[in-house]
Amino acid sequence: MQETVFELQEKKTDKELYSYQQGAIQQIFEKFDNERDDYHLLYQLPTGGGKTVIFSEIVRQYLKNHSKKVLVMTHRVELCNQTSKMLTSFGVVNKVVNSKANLDDQEKYSCYVAMVETLNNRLNDDKLDISDVGLVIIDEAHYNSFTKLFKFFENSFILGVTATPLSSNKETPMNGNYDELIPGESIENLIENEFLARAEVFHYDMGLTSLEVGSNGDYTVKSSSDLYTSPAMLNKLLEAYTKHSQGKKTLIFNNGIETSVQVYYTFKNAGLPIMHLDNTATKKQRKQILKWFRETPDAILTSVSILTTGFDEPTIDTIILNRATKSLTLYYQMIGRGSRVLNNKSKFTVIDLGNNLYRFGPWGADLDWGAIFKSPNYYMDRIRDDEDIEASFKHDLSEEIKEEFSNSEETYFDIRETYKQATFAGESSKVVLERSIAQHASICVENSEDVYDALALAKLLKEDIDNRIQVYGKCISKSTYNFLHWLKEDYKKKLNSYLRENFDEVFEEIHGHPPEE
Incomplete structure (x- = not known):
């Protein structure tokens, strides 16, 4: 035989x-x-x-x-x-x-x-x-x-x-x-010679310092779930999909079943064709779902990391990383699911909602695997942590909200730099928030005809206020949830009071004449 x-x-x-x-x-x-x-x-x-x-x-x-x-x-x-x-x-x-x-x-x-x-x-x-x-x-x-x-x-x-x-x-x-x-x-050579598709990456600056690292060295499912199932994060995911991948075949990676299920309902309620797959599915269910995904041109599949290896679906157009990971392997495997070439497909979209690009660099950047193999700890110890990544973020108004402030040349206010200058000058850290409120009030007045307009615009600054308070909390090394929550509420009250008391004066400063009666 x-x-x-x-x-x-x-x-x-x-x-x-x-x-x-x-x-x-x-x-x-x-x-x-x-x-x-x-x-x-x-x-x-x-x-x-x-x-x-x-x-x-x-x-x-x-x-x-x-x-x-x-x-x-x-x-x-x-x-x-x-x-x-x-x-x-x-x-x-x-x-x-x-x-x-x-x-x-x-x-x-x-x-x-x-x-x-x-x-x-x-x-x-x-x-x-x-x-x-x-x-x-x-x-x-x-x-x-x-x-x-x-x-x-x-x-x-x-x-x-x-x-x-x-x-x-x-x-x-x-x-x-x-x-x-x-x-x-290398990935770059395989792309150049048309063996792999090129990744077009859209990444968002995410606040991830609430995530905890487990014994396996990666973020825990529990802390990821708490963050990524929040209404704000689910909305951000839906917005990112709508902006960059509406109608395209999309695979979403999540950390944990609960997150994937919430993603499923969010997209389903928005009338989008979506299915959810995790490792509790039977062989038959898995087969049916993957068949549907393959045959439906605008299909969205939300999953936990079970589709990272041995899953080939060249028709995928978009990969969404709706999670953060500290694993370089997982990062490369998730994005690699979209890199298969097919007929006229030479590029695919990646949406990164986990600061992974900042952590590991671009997918396909030439990594020296020989050096990593010889000295893995040297490489691992140099992966940037979340505090370091987020310290360099410039949180400004979202594009939509910026449209409401079109008369303002500059809407950004640097809390970190203001804190440094105040500390250097021996001033109290309180002046940082006072100057921030004055700047917020100024851009509200700049785009208003009367105090009521300005107060309405101030309501749109909620997310920007939250971001500024988060940064301020880190500057003064006090970031308990209750303290930050109190600070945010106090900030909004003070901004409204400032507008009511100083609207006419600020308006005249900006326009050179008092507001019309």
Whole structure:
């Protein structure tokens, strides 16, 4: 039977390999030939670059030239089935080792495809004979779940493939499990050569300091949910979608099921075609939802991070990051879901509502993966934190509200700079808010004919007042919710009083004459 398997593997594949893929295969085989049998090699290639195609061809060539077996490991059942299909299309007869698999005929196969947990159970039960496995390929190798299996393959060559060779856990860096990294083509090169679409990014300055970081090093679902299910954030998401992606196929990523469900209702109530998907959906439901998403031109799919790997839908036009993450891998995976090229699609839209662009830089910026692999902590420690990011924000009026203040050349007021100057001059911090109120009053008067107009305009400044108070709270290092809430209410009262008492005087200062009776 072994002979038959090898005969089938001789079949030529109809898959066309690109020159960069052939180059990668050549580099990897050089390591097979020149390094020790138990060498651990890591290969990096961006999402959409065709990692599965590359390692399927590697398996085909390896089995043709070696009398040992190959094992391919994945971390999700969908990836397991996709990988098996791809290998079959390369003429590689393979057996999927899942929980239901009958292993009585395992000796007939020279290639196995398995999921981590199932494989771990089978190996611990001695159900699978791996004595003659010469090559182990690990897909999405940045997941730490694979490392527990390395002990079973002490004499095998291990090839890990990933788009982002950075472990999510500082305690288990990838350079502790792999001897060397081969970086593949950069995203920029793949875009230039039309293998990937270019991202057009719209990002919003978000106040995220209420988010908490959990034991896994990323923001907790609870604190994300509290922030992103607030009416203000749901409205901002809907506005951003309407402005940049109305009618386009859109995939929204959230941190947590509750947020995704709230997003679903917000969009549904606005009469938009949306569905929600999370990991509690049955196989059948998931299949139906993804079919609807594929076939509906203006479909919106709101999800939790289950569609970050192994999900290919080239018709996606917009990715919305309705969440913040501290994981570079997750950032690249989420955006990568929109980067597949299709017919005349050469670019796609990204809407960032989590300051992720500020944290990691633009998607596709040339990252030195070699340096990150060697010194991951040096890289991780330099990722900007939220306080630092938000310190550089310039909070001004939104475009819509600015239209109501069209007579004012400048609507921005720098709380931070005013605080610095006041402190330097030995003044009380209270003068900062007094000067802010005077500036707010001035722009209200500038755009009004009488005090009633000015008071109506002052109501539109709620969000700007909130932003100024947040910054002020940080300046004086007092930012408890109750204190800031009191300050905001007090500010609005004082602004209204200031307008009532000083309208005529300010009007005359601005216009050179008193308001008409």
